[in-house]
Amino acid sequence: AQTVTQSQPEMSVQEAETVTLSCTYDTSENNYYLFWYKQPPSRQMILVIRQEAYKQQNATENRFSVNFQKAAKSFSLKISDSQLGDTAMYFCAFMTYYGGSQGNLIFGKGTKLSVKP
Amino acid sequence: DAGVTQSPTHLIKTRGQQVTLRCSPKSGHDTVSWYQQALGQGPQFIFQYYEEEERQRGNFPDRFSGHQFPNYSSELNVNALLLGDSALYLCASSLSVLSTDTQYFGPGTRLTVL
Numbered sequence: 001a002q003t004v005t006q007s008q009p010e011m012s013v014q015e016a017e018t019v020t021l022s023c024t025y026d027t028s029e030n031n032y033y034l035f036w037y038k039q040p041p042s043r044q045m046i047l048v049i050r051q052e053a054y055k056q057q058n059a060t061e062n063r064f065s066v067n068f069q070k071a072a073k074s075f076s077l078k079i080s081d082s083q084l085g086d087t088a089m090y091f092c093a094f095m096t097y098y099g100g101s102q103g104n105l106i107f108g109k110g111t112k113l114s115v116k117p
Numbered sequence: 118d119a120g121v122t123q124s125p126t127h128l129i130k131t132r133g134q135q136v137t138l139r140c141s142p143k144s145g146h147d148t149v150s151w152y153q154q155a156l157g158q159g160p161q162f163i164f165q166y167y168e169e170e171e172r173q174r175g176n177f178p179d180r181f182s183g184h185q186f187p188n189y190s191s192e193l194n195v196n197a198l199l200l201g202d203s204a205l206y207l208c209a210s211s212l213s214v215l216s217t218d219t220q221y222f223g224p225g226t227r228l229t230v231l
Contacts, residue, residue, distance in 0.1 A: 042224070
C-alpha cells in the first residue's frame with residue numbers, strides 16, 4: 001500500500017523564524033512526484049512546491065525548500081523567514097506516474113502550522 | 118487566467134437525498150479528479166476523468182458517480198446520502214492524464230448531510 005505519514009499534527013513558529021515540516025512516504029514505485037500543498041482557513045488547496053523523484057537536486061521556491069531523501073523516503077519542507085500568511089494546514093502528497101499516465105494524489109493527514117507575531 | 122471553479126460553495130442535504138456538485142477545470146486542462154476531505158483529514162481520491170471517461174477510481178462505493186462533458190467540466194453525483202458523506206469535496210484539474218503535470222485545486226464544495 002502507498003502511504004504518506006506526517007508525524008507532526010501541529011506546529012508553531014515565530015514570525016521571521018524557520019520551521020521544518022516532516023513527511024515520510026511508502027511506495028514500491030520508482031517513478032513518482034512529491035508535493036507540498038497549503039490549505040489556509042479559506043480551504044483552497046494551493047501548491048507550495050513539487051519535487052520529481054528522479055531529480056537529486058532539492059526543489060526550492062522562494063522561502064520554501066525541501067529536503068528530499070529518496071533512500072529514506074523522506075520529504076521535509078523548510079519554510080524560511082516565516083510570515084503570518086503562512087499560517088495554514090500543510091499537506092504532503094505523492095503521485096505515481098506509470099503506464100504513460102498519472103496516478104492519483106495520495107495525501108498525508110496534514111500539519112497545522114501557526115505563525116505567531 | 119481562470120483557475121478551477123466549483124459550485125455550489127455550500128450545500129445542505131438530508132439523509133437519503135441525492136446531490137450533484139460541479140467543477141470547471143483551469144483553462145487548457147482536460148483532466149479532472151475529485152477528492153473527498155473529511156474534517157481534520159487529508160483529501161481522499163474518489164475518481165478521475167479524462168476524455169469523458171472514468172480513468173481511475175478510489176475506494177468509494179457506487180453511490181459516487183461522475184461525468185465529464187465535452188468542454189472538460191465535470192460533475193460528481195452522490196446518491197442515497199449518508200451522514201458520513203459530510204465533507205469538503207475538492208476538484209482538481211491537470212493538463213493531461215498523460216502528462217506529469219501538477220494537479221490544481223478548486224475552492225471546494227462543503228456538503229453537510231443532516
